[in-house]
Amino acid sequence: MGERKGQNKYYPPDYDPKKGGLNKFLGVHALRERGRKAHLGIIIIRFEMPYNIWCEGCKNHIGMGVRYNAEKTKVGMYHTTPVYEFKMKCHLCDNHFRIKTDPANLDYEILEGARRQENRWDPTQNEQIVPETKETQKRLFDDSMYKLEHGSNDLSAAEAAKPRLVSLFNRNEDAWADCYTANQKLRASFRKKSKELKQSNSIDTDLLRKSSLNITLLPEDEDDRHMAAILSKKLTPVNNIEENTNLLRKSIISKSALPTSSFTPDKERKALRALSSTLIDKNIVKKKVSDDISMNSSNLEIVNVSQSVEKVNNEELPSKKQKLCQGLSLLGEYGSSSDTD
Structure with a gap:
């Protein structure tokens, strides 16, 4: 050709x-x-x-x-x-x-x-066969004693490495004695890994499509999950059980045991001052104690409110009437909210 x-x-x-x-x-x-x-x-x-x-x-x-x-x-x-x-x-x-x-x-x-890219190493550290330098080759050619010593050192190194080589050979024989079974296990591991990769890729694709992103997602990590839970306020950044218990105890103590109401202590004091200035002298409020001893409770009722209103002088100023009505309304609200003690 x-x-x-x-x-x-x-x-x-x-x-x-x-x-x-x-x-x-x-x-x-x-x-x-x-x-x-x-x-x-x-x-x-x-x-x-x-x-x-x-x-x-x-x-x-x-x-x-x-x-x-x-x-x-x-x-x-x-x-x-x-x-x-x-x-x-x-x-x-x-x-x-x-x-x-x-x-x-x-x-x-x-x-x-x-x-x-520096990824070089000394081949003698992992017992690789290294070619002799020019100086060593020249000395082996000229010095017969050095050549004899060099050969004896090589033989001793070979004898020292023989047991390890035999164990590696036996391990290889045990692993690959049945080629069909070994190949079957290897292919099964590859299929499992491929299935896991497909599942993770589908999850990442759905997440990226949902978030409208075009980035490469890294594999999930436990630290990343913990940090994401902290940022989303699903977990508290306290890792100690004793600190969690103390925080829970403080929150219980600071919270009121009674249900919340719109009638505050300030409103209560204001109502008492209004009643003491307008109604105490005319005996508008009367107390009534119930005879039910088994329940061990006392009820306060407001009586004769309409009669007291009629006894008020009609010639009083409209501002006084408004104050009186405001005091009665506050008193009725206060009495209705504390029927049971």
Whole structure:
């Protein structure tokens, strides 16, 4: 199939082989649109993000492996290795960032527009296999005793890790001995989780539609429920039982034991003053004590009110008559509200 690549091209009738290849004859670059800046030393390539970064324009995370159309430019040399710079645009905003190769450290260096997400760790802490450094490799090649000691240390480390590896292997065998049962349990857990997610999504959708909101709701939390109940006055922000009891006791003591009435103590004193000034001298009010001893109650009645009114001098001023009638009305209201003690 390789021999067909050179023939699978269209050569126009006016093609002249003396002018060179087909691209030179047509006056285009071999990379077509990707080589439109070739005269500036810039080639557009597909660049894959070597590690996780944070975009400084939109503050979003860009994961390792995301590909971009990047402008590749040669900016220098490290001994005999060229150093390249890549400029690309963020796919989430209008920010551009530039990344340069670092042959000395076998890494990539961010120049501007982004920052690296630092999630690196020491691989020796979790007992990973780490390649030897150049100094160690050189010493292993030159020093036979060091090579022997290095090999013995590796053997001792392997023997120390063997019991743990065996236990992990046995655990894996017990869990996946019956592949059908293990797969069935795994799929059941996935279905349960999917059902819970659908229910929560439906509840959130109904709440957002009811509230006319367009936001992302987070999962419910017990602290959030407690705070919402406090804000809606369904709970008191007192967590101690003793404090709740004291508040309830104070509210009971401060509340009146009798039913509320419109006849206040001020009105009572005002009625007594009116009666003492107008009716005491004429013996209008009489007391009557009931003979019912079994009930142990006393009743006060107002008698001969009409006779007392007739005995009042007709020549008195209308203001005095009004005061007298007002006092009688207050007295009758007072007597009717306290029939039983």
